[in-house]
Amino acid sequence: xxxxxxxxxxxxxxxxxxxxxxxxxxxxxxxxxxxxxxxxxxxxxxxxxxxxxxxxxxxxxxxxxxxxxxxxxxxxxxxxxxxxxxxxxxxxxxxxxxxxxxxxxxxxxxxxxxxxxxxxxxxxxxxxxxxxxxxxxxxxxxxxxxxxxxxxxxxxxxxxxxxxxxxxxxxxxxxxxxxxxxxxxxxxxxxxxxxxxxxxxxxxxxxxxxxxxxxxxxxxxxxxxxxxxxxx
Amino acid sequence: xxxxxxxxxxxxxxxxxxxxxxxxxxxxxxxxxxxxxxxxxxxxxxxxxxxxxxxxxxxxxxxxxxxxxxxxxxxxxxxxxxxxxxxxxxxxxxxxxxxxxxxxxxxxxxxxxxxxxxxxxxxxxxxxxxxxxxxxxxxxxxxxxxxxxxxxxxxxxxxxxxxxxxxxxxxxxxxxxxxxxxxxxxxxxxxxxxxxxxxxxxxxxxxxxxxxxxxxxxxxxxxxxxxxxxxx
DNA sequence: CGCTATGTTGATCCATATCAATAAGTGTGG
DNA sequence: CCACACTTATTGATATGGATCAACATAGCG
Numbered sequence: 001x002x003x004x005x006x007x008x009x010x011x012x013x014x015x016x017x018x019x020x021x022x023x024x025x026x027x028x029x030x031x032x033x034x035x036x037x038x039x040x041x042x043x044x045x046x047x048x049x050x051x052x053x054x055x056x057x058x059x060x061x062x063x064x065x066x067x068x069x070x071x072x073x074x075x076x077x078x079x080x081x082x083x084x085x086x087x088x089x090x091x092x093x094x095x096x097x098x099x100x101x102x103x104x105x106x107x108x109x110x111x112x113x114x115x116x117x118x119x120x121x122x123x124x125x126x127x128x129x130x131x132x133x134x135x136x137x138x139x140x141x142x143x144x145x146x147x148x149x150x151x152x153x154x155x156x157x158x159x160x161x162x163x164x165x166x167x168x169x170x171x172x173x174x175x176x177x178x179x180x181x182x183x184x185x186x187x188x189x190x191x192x193x194x195x196x197x198x199x200x201x202x203x204x205x206x207x208x209x210x211x212x213x214x215x216x217x218x219x220x221x222x223x224x225x226x227x228x229x230x231x232x
Numbered sequence: 233x234x235x236x237x238x239x240x241x242x243x244x245x246x247x248x249x250x251x252x253x254x255x256x257x258x259x260x261x262x263x264x265x266x267x268x269x270x271x272x273x274x275x276x277x278x279x280x281x282x283x284x285x286x287x288x289x290x291x292x293x294x295x296x297x298x299x300x301x302x303x304x305x306x307x308x309x310x311x312x313x314x315x316x317x318x319x320x321x322x323x324x325x326x327x328x329x330x331x332x333x334x335x336x337x338x339x340x341x342x343x344x345x346x347x348x349x350x351x352x353x354x355x356x357x358x359x360x361x362x363x364x365x366x367x368x369x370x371x372x373x374x375x376x377x378x379x380x381x382x383x384x385x386x387x388x389x390x391x392x393x394x395x396x397x398x399x400x401x402x403x404x405x406x407x408x409x410x411x412x413x414x415x416x417x418x419x420x421x422x423x424x425x426x427x428x429x430x431x432x433x434x435x436x437x438x439x440x441x442x443x444x445x446x447x448x449x450x451x452x453x454x455x456x457x458x459x460x461x462x463x464x
Numbered sequence: 465c466g467c468t469a470t471g472t473t474g475a476t477c478c479a480t481a482t483c484a485a486t487a488a489g490t491g492t493g494g
Numbered sequence: 495c496c497a498c499a500c501t502t503a504t505t506g507a508t509a510t511g512g513a514t515c516a517a518c519a520t521a522g523c524g
Contacts, residue, residue: 044458065378066454072373084363093370093458116359120352127348127355130362131316137369138325141304144376145416146297149512177470184377189512191472206471206521222298226276226325381480409502421480423504438489438503 006030008055008078009105014129017121026115030107041096041104048085048092050106054078057102060178061094071181073140074099074174083129086112099174142227149185150193154221155228156183157202161211169210176207238262240287240310241337246361249353258347262339273328273336280317280324282338286310289334292410293326303413305372306331306406315361318344331406374459381417382425386453387460388415389434393443401442408439 006027009015015023032055035041041052044063052059059075072094075081085092086109098104116123143152156179164170172179180190194204200220201212211217225232238259241247247255264287267273273284276295284291291307304326307313317324318341330336348355375384388411396402404411412422426436432452433444443449457464 063374063378063458065374065456065459068378070374070377072370072377084366087359087363088367090367090464091458093367093374116356120355123352123355123359124348127319127358127362130359130366131319134316134362134366134369135320135322135325137366137373138304141369141373141376142295142297142302142325144373145302145304146295146300175470186513187471188473188514192512195472224297226295226323227297232322407502418481419503420482420505424480427504 006032006105009053012053012078012080014080014083014125015122017125018115018119019121022115022119022122026107026111029111030105032103032105034101034103035098037098037100037102039098041098042082042092042094044092044095046092048082048090048109051080051086051109051112052082052096053080053105053107055103055105057104058099058174059096059102059104060099061096062181063094069181070184071178073136074182080129083126083133085109087116087126087130089113099178136230139227144184146227149183149189150196151221152183153190153193154197154200154202154217155223157197157209157211158214158217158221158223159228159230160209161214168212168214169208172207172209174207238264238337241285244285244310244312246312246315246357247354249357250347250351251353254347254351254354258339258343261343262337264335264337266333266335267330269330269332269334271330273330274314274324276324276327278324280314280322280341283312283318283341283344284314284328285312285337285339287335287337289336290331290406291328291334291336292331293328294413295326301413302416303410305368306414312361315358315365317341319348319358319362321345331410368462371459376416378459381415381421382428383453384415385422385425386429386432386434386449387455389429389441389443390446390449390453390455391460391462392441393446400444400446401440404439404441406439 009027010023015026035057041059054075054077056077058077059081061072061075061081063070063072075096081096082092082094084090089109116126143155147155160172161167161170176190177187180187183190183193185193194202197217197220201214201216203210203212241259242255247258267289273291286307286309288309290309291313293304293307293313295302295304307328313328314324314326316322321341348358375387379387392404393399393402408422409419412419415422415425417425426434429449429452433446433448435442435444
């Protein structure tokens with residue numbers, strides 16, 4: 001495996017502080033693979049064999065229960081997923097599938113746990129990462145419990161616009177049916193939620209969205225840093 | 233402050249592995265206080281000044297947005313809350329109030345961060361703790377997105393029964409209006425959800441609940457370890 | 465070019481919220 | 495110990511958010 005394949009990894013906050021020899025040890029058992037779209041990478045309930053890192057493309061984390069399915073989160077480069085399962089040596093709580101063609105690094109979980117025991121810098125980096133993940137989920141849960149579906153969509157769009165560097169018009173990034181699942185509603189209802197936002201200056205054409213007047217949309221959406229700010 | 237006040241703390245997984253001198257350092261700035269019921273201990277958005285540990289009683293974590301409020305979790309002895317905010321030196325994402333008379337230990341957040349930087353055992357213990365917290369919230373989110381309110385109640389009761397050592401009859405532990413908020417529904421709807429469970433062998437009398445036939449209730453609730461198991 | 469997926473729209477149904485009235489506790493001061 | 499106020503729980507009536515089902519439109523795609 002050429003060293004360059006792991007180039008992106010070393011720069012990740014998670015691997016930055018660790019000793020070079022430990023990084024090397026981690027990488028020895030690791031490999032990078034490119035997957036086509038719609039490939040199921042992991043299945044919930046399985047033991048956590050590998051820590052995954054999305055290098056390019058994107059990955060959908062989803063869950064099933066009683067023949068229902070819901071999308072929990074989208075993982076974009078460069079970040080890891082199922083870190084918590086790896087650390088606790090516990091089964092995956094979510095399944096994962098590629099949304100598009102994606103390069104994924106796979107690092108053996110037992111190796112991660114060994115190095116976690118040896119390298120203090122690594123252990124500390126994991127703390128920061130996990131605390132971040134935890135706070136993200138709490139925000140998602142507040143979003144779910146405190147807002148109606150149209151409010152969730154409105155705030156989602158406001159966040160998307162920021163990710164798109166504030167451009168008035170931007171791409172949704174994935175299919176509407178998945179957006180619906182992320183927001184916890186049906187595709188039909190999403191259509192109607194978009195319509196409901198027209199009066200607040202939202203124009204949707206397929207997967208392109210334009211926010212005519214951000215201030216106006218904000219008056220409706222009432223974004224809040226304790227729910228919508230990705231860093232805070 | 234008598235040493236005995238912190239007795240319970242030292243045995244906590246979080247503080248178990250750390251060097252005695254570091255534990256002492258943490259405790260120097262810490263104090264234990266007893267609060268009456270319904271006292272707001274922290275307010276979301278505030279900077280995280282203290283890591284809190286519930287020694288006795290119980291604490292409700294809740295959030296507000298746009299004049300709505302929802303209960304996010306209940307913290308019981310002996311465990312900490314707002315660890316993630318402390319570590320990231322970020323504002324609280326949730327508010328906290330005592331549900332009953334409670335003894336709480338308060339440990340200055342900056343001190344926690346200093347010792348986190350010095351003590352590797354402490355850093356590692358925090359990882360395990362955070363990974364656990366993270367997985368709990370993920371489970372809560374799956375519960376919310378994949379289940380109807382009656383299904384959530386049914387599974388909640390099954391979990392409560394386990395906490396009550398499997399007794400057929402047990403106490404809910406708090407008011408129904410709070411349970412409603414935890415489940416993400418209105419108190420009125422909770423009344424109806426309880427009625428809906430009568431045919432599955434659930435008898436509710438005030439704050440006492442009896443599960444006549446666990447197997448029967450399970451057939452309806454379909455509990456799943458990846459949502460309902462507190463440890464997995 | 466025709467398939468198959470996805471998205472939209474309409475009609476209807478269902479889960480849950482809201483509003484209102486009543487009942488049942490619970491605590492407080494006299 | 496009672497009377498009162500106050501909160502909580504229940505029940506009923508109604509409204510609404512969102513799901514479901516069906517039909518159609520549209521867009522990728524082999």
